[in-house]
Amino acid sequence: MVKKGEWVRIHSVVLKADERTAKLPDDTQKCDLQMWTKGFLQEDAEIGDVVTVKTASNRLEKGTLIEVNPYYTHSYGTFVPEIVQIDRQLREVLFGGDE
Amino acid sequence: MALAKDYKSVMGRSNDIMKEALGLDYNDFESGSVAFDYEALMKATGYTLDEVAKIQARTAVGNTPLIELRNLSALARKYAKPGYGARIFAKDEAANASGSFKARRAACAVAHAKKMGYKGVIAATSGNYGAAVASQAAMQGLECIIVQECYDSRGVGQPEIVEKARKCEAYGAEVIQLTVGPELFYTFLSVLEDTGYFNASLYSPFGIAGVETLGYEIAMQCRELVGKDPDMVVCTNAGGGMITGTARGLQKAGCVNTTMVAASIDLTGLHMASDGQFNKKSCTTGHTGFGVPYATDPDHSDVPRSAARPLRYMDRYVTVKQGEVMYMTEALANLEGIERGPAGNTALAAAFSLAQELPEDAVIVISETEYTGAGKHIQPQLAFARENGIEIKFGDPVAEDNPGVNIVLPKDPSYIKAQDADINRFRKSLIKKAITKAGVSELTDADYEFLAVETKTDVDFVKKAIDELGLLK
Numbered sequence: 001m002v003k004k005g006e007w008v009r010i011h012s013v014v015l016k017a018d019e020r021t022a023k024l025p026d027d028t029q030k031c032d033l034q035m036w037t038k039g040f041l042q043e044d045a046e047i048g049d050v051v052t053v054k055t056a057s058n059r060l061e062k063g064t065l066i067e068v069n070p071y072y073t074h075s076y077g078t079f080v081p082e083i084v085q086i087d088r089q090l091r092e093v094l095f096g097g098d099e
Numbered sequence: 100m101a102l103a104k105d106y107k108s109v110m111g112r113s114n115d116i117m118k119e120a121l122g123l124d125y126n127d128f129e130s131g132s133v134a135f136d137y138e139a140l141m142k143a144t145g146y147t148l149d150e151v152a153k154i155q156a157r158t159a160v161g162n163t164p165l166i167e168l169r170n171l172s173a174l175a176r177k178y179a180k181p182g183y184g185a186r187i188f189a190k191d192e193a194a195n196a197s198g199s200f201k202a203r204r205a206a207c208a209v210a211h212a213k214k215m216g217y218k219g220v221i222a223a224t225s226g227n228y229g230a231a232v233a234s235q236a237a238m239q240g241l242e243c244i245i246v247q248e249c250y251d252s253r254g255v256g257q258p259e260i261v262e263k264a265r266k267c268e269a270y271g272a273e274v275i276q277l278t279v280g281p282e283l284f285y286t287f288l289s290v291l292e293d294t295g296y297f298n299a300s301l302y303s304p305f306g307i308a309g310v311e312t313l314g315y316e317i318a319m320q321c322r323e324l325v326g327k328d329p330d331m332v333v334c335t336n337a338g339g340g341m342i343t344g345t346a347r348g349l350q351k352a353g354c355v356n357t358t359m360v361a362a363s364i365d366l367t368g369l370h371m372a373s374d375g376q377f378n379k380k381s382c383t384t385g386h387t388g389f390g391v392p393y394a395t396d397p398d399h400s401d402v403p404r405s406a407a408r409p410l411r412y413m414d415r416y417v418t419v420k421q422g423e424v425m426y427m428t429e430a431l432a433n434l435e436g437i438e439r440g441p442a443g444n445t446a447l448a449a450a451f452s453l454a455q456e457l458p459e460d461a462v463i464v465i466s467e468t469e470y471t472g473a474g475k476h477i478q479p480q481l482a483f484a485r486e487n488g489i490e491i492k493f494g495d496p497v498a499e500d501n502p503g504v505n506i507v508l509p510k511d512p513s514y515i516k517a518q519d520a521d522i523n524r525f526r527k528s529l530i531k532k533a534i535t536k537a538g539v540s541e542l543t544d545a546d547y548e549f550l551a552v553e554t555k556t557d558v559d560f561v562k563k564a565i566d567e568l569g570l571l572k
Contacts, residue, residue, distance in 0.1 A: 014277070022280065024281075024372055027373055027374045028372055028373055028374040030374075032252070033278055035286065036250075037274070039273075056268065057242040057243060057294075059244070059273065072261065074261045074473050076476060082481070083477065086429045086430070086433070086508065093177065093511065094170060
């Protein structure tokens with residue numbers, strides 16, 4: 001069980017695919033318009049329940065509880081060998097050579 | 100009685116919601132025909148350049164260093180004919196609170212919201228502007244909500260945008276994240292209506308007035324450092340606010356002979372609202388997917404009339420390839436010891452090429468740098484591209500680039516070649532869209548004059564374009 005007051009992430013569908021009327025490419029037209037936000041859980045709940053949260057801007061928002069204590073995992077990425085090749089080339093062109 | 104919150108009802112109340120959320124009635128500036136009074140809109144902020152500078156100075160914005168990129172200038176000269184290769188300078192806008200020039204746009208808007216008594220501010224942005232608004236709101240003690248287009252339908256986030264969400268949260272903002280699609284505007288309007296917060300739009304006159312200080316500072320710093328005005332200023336171009344505000348600031352400083360160049364990454368062929376192509380882009384801003392539509396139809400933004408009107412100010416529009424920008428970002432770190440970007444380095448890649456057209460004593464300024472961080476750096480961007488099936492290779496970007504399929508890194512710096520876009524085609528497109536939108540069958544003298552100013556041309560150009568396009572028949 002997730003306790004009231006925990007910091008959580010919720011998910012909801014703003015528009016179902018068949019409710020989308022904007023001019024959209026075919027692939028987007030087939031998808032729901034989905035939304036995520038975070039906040040303090042307003043009542044004890046389980047993952048998957050529809051809950052209310054109080055967001056960082058003190059707004060109440062409803063959605064499906066999907067994550068407790070959400071955190072970021074983006075990073076500096078995996079090694080890209082081309083980058084060190086660029087470095088070597090730049091140094092060679094500007095500072096190296098016989099001219 | 101509670102208002103209906105379905106899509107059609109909220110979109111139908113758009114004008115009223117906007118009026119409440121900006122404290123400006125845009126009808127005051129309309130002529131009823133094609134023309135509207137742009138300068139009156141800009142004056143409606145009620146702030147002079149000097150007052151804007153004071154607001155910014157109180158919130159850790161502005162007076163950023165102008166740095167001469169001596170090694171990159173020397174590198175450009177290796178590929179220029181003798182006596183050519185301008186001195187390249189960068190305005191280090193990463194030094195602003197929140198790490199980009201967007202702090203200038205946010206400072207004025209958020210200070211105004213505070214003065215008007217709004218309790219909070221909202222902005223729809225997936226870019227640096229979100230962090231800028233959040234940072235300024237934190238300083239002013241206002242609530243802040245940022246609405247982002249961040250994920251594809253699988254819930255995979257673009258690393259650069261995810262980082263921007265993190266930064267907004269670090270400044271205490273709520274970040275509402277959405278999947279791909281222009282209906283973001285519906286969520287944005289709905290939250291604006293529910294909260295009664297200020298619309299800190301990127302395209303409001305407050306935002307653009309905030310950028311004028313950037314152009315003004317460039318003029319003053321060039322005069323101090325090199326004893327003359329810049330010969331050329333290159334601006335990374337997406338929504339058009341950067342080049343609009345910078346050019347206006349340069350003009351206010353009396354720079355009359357500076358060539359203004361807009362530069363965008365060429366993403367021709369990728370659809371901006373495509374779920375499948377969303378994560379095939381390896382840069383999330385400064386590209387033609389925003390740059391061209393906003394230049395030719397500035398008023399399709401989140402305000403009734405955009406204060407960013409780039410074709411009024413640009414003399415040239417050039418494009419560069421994703422691989423060229425990635426390469427220059429690494430060059431900036433490796434040869435100048437300054438780690439910035441990547442998207443803000445679009446202008447730098449263009450300037451490296453354009454510098455080779457100018458004599459050695461000419462001065463070329465790129466109007467911004469931006470902060471770098473996890474996700475927002477060439478290594479995660481290239482790694483993410485590779486994970487998404489994009490081929491990364493060395494070659495000739497101009498000949499081989501194919502957005503969404505490959506990233507071609509220049510095989511040596513001589514392969515960095517900015518390409519001139521057909522600016523007259525964009526000008527004609529603006530004329531066509533403006534007339535079509537107004538739905539009029541004839542133009543007034545004021546309309547002709549307006550369209551000439553809108554396109555930085557003359558009435559003859561406008562008349563010829565109308566004939567050529569078969570408009571007003």
